[in-house]
Amino acid sequence: MKPFDESQGDNVLIDNQYARFEWxxxxxxxxxxxxxRLLLVNYDLADELGLSLSDQQWLELTSGQQLLPGMVPFAQVYAGHQFGSFSPRLGDGRALLLGEVITPAGERWDLHLKGAGKTPYSRFGDGRAVLRSSLREYLASEAMHHLGIPTTRALSLVGSDEPVxxxxxxxxxxxxxxxxxxxxxxxxxxxYYSSQPERIPGLLNYLIDTQWPELAKSPQGYAELFERVVMRTAGLIAQWQAAGFCHGVMNTDNMSMLGLTLDYGPYGFLDAYDPDHICNHSDHGGRYAYDQQPAxxxxxxxxLAQALSGxxxxxTLQQSLGKYEHALLSRYSELMRQKLGLEQWREEDPALFRDMFSLMAEHKVDYSCWFRRLALLESEGELPKSLLALLPAPDAWQDWFARYRARLAQENRTQAERRAAMDAVNPKYVLRxxxxxxxxxxxxxxxxxxxxxxxxxxxxxxxxQPGFEHYAEPAPEWAASLCISCSS
Structure with a gap:
């Protein structure tokens, strides 16, 4: 292992402030x-971060052959509640924080390498990643980003013939x-659980210094930080629910302090709507089912509040936690109104939403296609053929469509304006x-x-995106047999 020559990666500023916490x-x-071999590079994102590297440099960096000047590879230690049970020592078992790139805007962004080999936290693992799970994360994180859902991002991917x-x-x-x-x-x-509470302020101060420096001046900085974590988590999960996204492994070690979607494993976007959908076949009890994510x-x-209680x-912790449900429901309600093309709030809206989801679940209606094609509905007349194609029993929907049309009549937008607004929030293409x-x-x-x-x-x-419409169709029947587990 050796660093690139100083002449390589000119103007790339790298630090690893976190690695100074030896403990x-x-x-x-x-x-x-x-x-x-180099498979993918996110050149647009690299440009945003100020990372001007050649393909050879991307290959050598991502494969663990060389480092950029200033990088100090560091495996972080952490614990976590996994499926409800506490694991006292987890950590980066196959990943390394290489450093923090300082962007042209002066922001710090972690560079985190997964599949980098064994660390002291690998337990019985080999420290490697496989192409299957690595490509799934690359695709998913980019899909989530372009849907406007907070997430980690993928920079580069390499593959090899090395067996894992x-x-x-x-x-x-x-x-x-x-x-x-x-x-x-x-x-x-x-x-907290290893009886080292004196270390916690160091991490809180690091988070404040690097992400929310304005909190450093507040006498209630830690309390305000926790409330931001609560609100960001509530907003994130509201977006997951609205997008029909299931994380699959919502262990506390997979929960981001910044409210980002973190650690893609057995994730999945809903095909046929099922509120009880479990996307992880290792989740035998359905702890992380779609409808359980808010709770x-x-x-x-x-x-987290318990860990910060000292x-x-x-x-103060309880007050912040008390804001979670309202924040999540308010954001989710706002997102659902947008998905249905409604600008204003009406008292009858919750019943309209609830009855819609009940019918969707009963008739196994495709989640993403439903909202996208609902934009085609006009104020009167026949239902659009593409929408009818999703409904095995259209007559069961007559009352709901009548109520929905009556609700749309209370809005001030034209049909064209509503369709444009709905198309702007209901994706045609999702990562099924x-x-x-x-x-x-x-x-x-x-x-x-x-x-x-x-x-x-x-x-x-x-x-x-004409010519690619077949990617926007409901999933074929065989897709239901795909088995996604924690190893994914």
């Missing part, structure tokens, strides 16, 4: 990935991702599991064309 993890050099053993033998890969911070609820749980978000925040007054699976299968054969096509579509999910 917060371990310095570990990446284990380079053999026979690595999961349920079966797969090929190795490494993913370089980025975010303003990768701090999780579990970081604070680790120091789990609060439960996780309560665990540094923020209990009453069967689409990701097809891209993965081709990538495993050395063909990245399907992944490139998906990234193109997902970068403009609200646009029509």
């Amino acid at each position: 917060a993890g371990s310095r570990v050099a990446p284990t380079s990935l053999d026979s690595a 053993y999961r349920e079966q033998t797969e090929t190795g890969a490494a993913l370089l991702r980025t975010a303003p911070s990768h701090l999780r609820f579990g970081h604070f749980e680790y120091f 789990v978000g609060l439960w996780n925040l309560q665990r 540094h923020i007054e209990l009453e 599991n069967h689409l990701a699976q097809r891209a993965i299968e081709q990538a495993e054969q050395g063909d990245m064309a399907e992944a490139d096509t998906l990234l193109q579509l997902l970068a403009a999910p609200f646009d029509e």
